Amino acid sequence: MGEKLKNLKELNKDMDRMLLAKITVSPGEKNKILQSIQGRKKRNSLRYYAALVTAAALVCLITLSQLDFLQKNEPGMSDDSTPLVVPEDKEPAETPEVMEETPEVVEDEEDTLESPEVEEETPEVPEEKEEETVVPEVEIPALVDNIIEDIIQTYYDLGIKYNWNNMNGNPADFEILKPELRKYASESMTEGKLKEITPFFYTPRDGTFIPARGFDIRYIIKENTPNKIVITTIGLEDYISQAETVYYTLIKEDDKWVLDDWRRIGTEEEPLHITLEEFKASRETWGSDFVFLEEVTHNGEKIYVYKLENGPSVEAVYASTSKLIYGPLDEWIPEEYR
Numbered sequence: 001m002g003e004k005l006k007n008l009k010e011l012n013k014d015m016d017r018m019l020l021a022k023i024t025v026s027p028g029e030k031n032k033i034l035q036s037i038q039g040r041k042k043r044n045s046l047r048y049y050a051a052l053v054t055a056a057a058l059v060c061l062i063t064l065s066q067l068d069f070l071q072k073n074e075p076g077m078s079d080d081s082t083p084l085v086v087p088e089d090k091e092p093a094e095t096p097e098v099m100e101e102t103p104e105v106v107e108d109e110e111d112t113l114e115s116p117e118v119e120e121e122t123p124e125v126p127e128e129k130e131e132e133t134v135v136p137e138v139e140i141p142a143l144v145d146n147i148i149e150d151i152i153q154t155y156y157d158l159g160i161k162y163n164w165n166n167m168n169g170n171p172a173d174f175e176i177l178k179p180e181l182r183k184y185a186s187e188s189m190t191e192g193k194l195k196e197i198t199p200f201f202y203t204p205r206d207g208t209f210i211p212a213r214g215f216d217i218r219y220i221i222k223e224n225t226p227n228k229i230v231i232t233t234i235g236l237e238d239y240i241s242q243a244e245t246v247y248y249t250l251i252k253e254d255d256k257w258v259l260d261d262w263r264r265i266g267t268e269e270e271p272l273h274i275t276l277e278e279f280k281a282s283r284e285t286w287g288s289d290f291v292f293l294e295e296v297t298h299n300g301e302k303i304y305v306y307k308l309e310n311g312p313s314v315e316a317v318y319a320s321t322s323k324l325i326y327g328p329l330d331e332w333i334p335e336e337y338r
Contacts, residue, residue, distance in 0.1 A: 132227075134224050134225060135229065135257075137221050137224060141233075142215075144229075145213050145215060147257065148259070151181060151185060151210075152210060154183075155172075155201050158177055162176065164202050166201070166203050172198050172201065172202060174195055177194075178190055178195075183258075184259060185258055186251060186259065186260045188260065189259050193261075197209040211264050212233065212235020212244055213233060213235075213246075214236065215233050216281060217234060217236065217278050217281050218234050220233075228250070228252070229248075230248070230249050232245060232246065232248075233245075234272050237324060243272060244264050244266055244267070245265045245267075245270045246264050247263040249261040249263075267320070272319075272321060272322055273319060274317075276292065276304055279304055279317055280292065283306070289310070290308065290309075291308065292306050293307055293314065293337060294334060301320060302319035302320070303316050303319065304316060304319060305332045313326075314328060314337050316332060
């Protein structure tokens, strides 16, 4: 009995501590409960325990009443018997900041798209070449004449130096001539026609092996380009040479004009058909005054009758061939010159 009483006292203390710590009552109510418990402790044990049980019951009722009241009045509470799970207090979740997207303004494609970097190529500037020009036509006859003169002079100079003479058994050595002739003639011309006339050059009639150059009588430019010239001229018949038409061709080698060819054509193949002015110009080169007497036709041929002022006799010439007539018919000659 004493042990039980002790246990009840301990229980009483525990209940008191529980009431003070766990049960939420107003201070006034707590004091009333404690006074009631203390007053009843002085009575007999049975009544004391009865009172204690009654007080405990009362406290439980009050507590249950308060809990029920709190549940009914707490927001979100309902009569549902499902146990209330009270979430732990947590910090309110941070609302993720919504970044307002600024609509992307698309510029014109040609403005926004970066052009691929293209390495600029420096255009090649062609080297400036000297403008290729043609020789003025009025200068061509003198150009050809000078080249022919240089070739003839080369023959004479080397002939004197080496005492060449095809008449006395000391012919010219072409291997000595060739490099000097190449200064004024192409390889083909030097190895061709110039080589052909070399054995006959150092003779009394060596001048006949060089074609006529009657540029003061007639010339025609057949071709005139920066690198090639073709010109024709005529040579009239005289006391030692036959009439002919000559085609001279020049080409440019190492920016220098050289003779590339000459071609001689007789009057049978290509008649001259000289004019009176052309024939007069040819005779004035002799240093004699030309006196024209008459133009006649004989056997379908045009004939010019003339007299050189200091000459002893009257002469005539066929226009088609420049063939000379040393004893013209009297009927062609005016009476005062017969």
